Amino acid sequence: MQQHLRMLGAMLRAGAAHLTALGPTGARLAPPARHIRDATGRALVHRGMNTGNDAKGAADGMPAYPPAQIARERTLLGSSLVRLLVFWKHLEPEPGRYDRAYLDRVAALVDAYAVHGIGVILDLHQDLWVDNGPPAWAIHTDGLASVVPDAWELGYLTPGVNRAYDHFWRTNAEHPELMSHYEQAVSVLAERFRDHPGVFGYDLFNEPWPGSLPVHRFERDVLTPFYQRLIDRIRREDRDSWILVEPAALGANWGLPTRIGPFRDPRPGEPRIVYAPHFYSLPHDLRRHYRGPWKRVIDLSIRLWARTVVRDADRLGAPLLLGEYGLSFDDPGAGAFVARVQATLDDLGAGSVYWNATPADSWSPWAPDGAPGPGLDALARPYARAIPGVPVGMRAERTRRLFRLQYAAGSDPAPGASAEETVELWLPPRWYPHGVDVACSPAPEGWRWHWDAPTGSLTLHAPPVVGPRLIRVMPVPA
Ligand code: IDC
Numbered sequence: 055m056q057q058h059l060r061m062l063g064a065m066l067r068a069g070a071a072h073l074t075a076l077g078p079t080g081a082r083l084a085p086p087a088r089h090i091r092d093a094t095g096r097a098l099v100h101r102g103m104n105t106g107n108d109a110k111g112a113a114d115g116m117p118a119y120p121p122a123q124i125a126r127e128r129t130l131l132g133s134s135l136v137r138l139l140v141f142w143k144h145l146e147p148e149p150g151r152y153d154r155a156y157l158d159r160v161a162a163l164v165d166a167y168a169v170h171g172i173g174v175i176l177d178l179h180q181d182l183w184v185d186n187g188p189p190a191w192a193i194h195t196d197g198l199a200s201v202v203p204d205a206w207e208l209g210y211l212t213p214g215v216n217r218a219y220d221h222f223w224r225t226n227a228e229h230p231e232l233m234s235h236y237e238q239a240v241s242v243l244a245e246r247f248r249d250h251p252g253v254f255g256y257d258l259f260n261e262p263w264p265g266s267l268p269v270h271r272f273e274r275d276v277l278t279p280f281y282q283r284l285i286d287r288i289r290r291e292d293r294d295s296w297i298l299v300e301p302a303a304l305g306a307n308w309g310l311p312t313r314i315g316p317f318r319d320p321r322p323g324e325p326r327i328v329y330a331p332h333f334y335s336l337p338h339d340l341r342r343h344y345r346g347p348w349k350r351v352i353d354l355s356i357r358l359w360a361r362t363v364v365r366d367a368d369r370l371g372a373p374l375l376l377g378e379y380g381l382s383f384d385d386p387g388a389g390a391f392v393a394r395v396q397a398t399l400d401d402l403g404a405g406s407v408y409w410n411a412t413p414a415d416s417w418s419p420w421a422p423d424g425a426p427g428p429g430l431d432a433l434a435r436p437y438a439r440a441i442p443g444v445p446v447g448m449r450a451e452r453t454r455r456l457f458r459l460q461y462a463a464g465s466d467p468a469p470g471a472s473a474e475e476t477v478e479l480w481l482p483p484r485w486y487p488h489g490v491d492v493a494c495s496p497a498p499e500g501w502r503w504h505w506d507a508p509t510g511s512l513t514l515h516a517p518p519v520v521g522p523r524l525i526r527v528m529p530v531p532a
Contacts, residue, residue: 083360083401085445086367086374090296090328090405096440096476097461100135100254100405102172103127103419104378106412107139110179110186115144116159117412121166123424127411128170130426131419131434132480132510135254136172137377137407138163139179143189146239149231157246168252175298175407176243177257177377182209183218187260192232194221207304210263219265223276233280240284244291255296257330257377258284261303273302273313282317285327293321298330298377301366308336309359315370329367332378332409333359333395344387344394353394360398374402380409382416389432393452396435403445408433436485436527440478446522455485457527463520475519479512481505481527489530496523 089097106117117139127133144156164174180187184200200214209215221229222236240256247253258281264272281299288297297319301312312331319325335355338344344352367374379395381388392408399406413420413427419434421427436450436457446460459479481490492503494516501516514525 083357083398084364085401085403085447086364088367088371088373089403089445090373090375092440094442094476096442097403097445098134098405098440099403099438099445100173100375100407101131101437101439101480102133102135102137102407103131103411104137104139104177104380104407104409106418107410107415108412109139109141110181114159115141115156116163119163119411120424121169123411123413123420124166124170124172126420126424128172129483129509130430132437132482133172134439134480135175135405135407136167136411137175137177137257138167140176140243141179141187142192142236142239143187145243146235147189149191149235152239152242157243161246161250164247164250164252172252173254174252175254175257175296175377176247177260177298178240178243179260181206181260182215183222183263184215185209188222192222192235193218194229210304215263216265219263220267223265223267223272223280225265225267225276237280237283237287241287241291244288244295247295248292253295255298255326255328256288257298257300259300261300261307261332263303269302269305270313277302278314278317281314285317286320289320294326296326296328298328298375299370299372300377301331304334306362307332307334309333309355309362311362312366317370325371327370327372328375329363329370329372330375330377331363331366333363333376334379335359335391338381338385338391342382342385344385344391349387349390352391356395356398360402364402374404376404376406378409379406380417383418383427383429383432384416388429392429392432393435397449400437400448400450403438403441403447431484434482434484436479436481438477438479438525440476442475442477442518443523452485455529457481459525460522462522463518473518475516477514477516477525479514479525479527481510481512483507483510486529488532491528491530493526493528494523495526 092098105119109117147153167174185202195214195218198214198217200212202209220226222232224230262277285297301314306312317327319327335352337351337355412418413424414422419429438448438459441461443461443463446462448459450457490505494501498517503514505512
């Protein structure tokens, strides 16, 4: 308990320090130094969903997300990347026995996403250890109480939950085999998916909780070497996929800095490690609305988080990807909150995957039958997917349906860069019922663009420029 109060105190102090630093208006946020890049050196910005919360309780470990829903997600939300929940308990139901049928089911879903060009992060999920994630044989609460309350995060305050993590992290010496089993299971996962073109990468551990250890000591002495072992194990199987590392739960979700890393990526060439923290606004979660004067407090929590994660990503030398953020669309102002978070990510040129896609969930963009729900329009926003240079910023303006992208060619090396630049944007078809118009500056001779209205994909080709480039999209009037 004391630890949690200390965490909250630290967050408020950090918030106050930022408040002074920012002043009343707040300066523009600087993007992180590194980006995820494709084979031709373009910076990639990914958007998509977590799929999905319903997998936690499913007997087969799979979300109910049929191909038609994936097609809808691609068309209406423009997803390019999803974070698919996978569970150690389904991978290794008994010690040393790996369930190949489960891996096949996961592979089939990865294939279904690949049909629509959507990459998949295999997210080794768990919550509270006792709620979902590990197999029963890896949960040792020693008879202490562990509950999953309605406000599930409060389960972290129960002694059985903390004891179970202490056993896993070898904080006590009674079950040293558990972490080794986990490492082996991740290795089996990587062996299965090493050549699978639909797999973008592996998220090593969802929101690791320190148990009884102080957060900073846990991140430095336990989590960092654990991640490094997992990275080394994955790289023996799979040299090319991205590896996503998360900070310890829960303070980082609110904007506290992490102490994990640095990590060594033993693959040949550029490292492929992504810093993938989550964002949940503490002031939002305390009152569950985004309106009135309280909005300013929530906005501050967004800015605090953004400044912290850019610094952490830069310290790790890693690109940034927001692995979870979300809220119920029953919360007043939820749509405006999503727009605000997205605008912040636009400033950073950072990707995000929203929590989560399960249609029965009020957090999801979908109605229970899978049709568009009240959250869809908030989540469907234009973005630049592939940028042949250094993203400087992008801005989507809903009322006038304007989108602008600024980037600079030059300082960030683009190894395979070709004679022409190709920019890829995604524009929600529902924003542009009569089509789009595009402006490019500078506009060298031969530049051209094509918009595929049904899918929202816009491709722009232009001879390369040195220096800044600005692309603007406007609606064609009715
Ligand atoms: C939540 C689900 C909720 C479920 C709970 C525990 O929305 O229905 O009861 O998990 O299984 C996270 C976690 C993510 C949470 C999400 C929202 O990674 O699993 O899902 N969240 O609370 N961290 C912070 C928030």
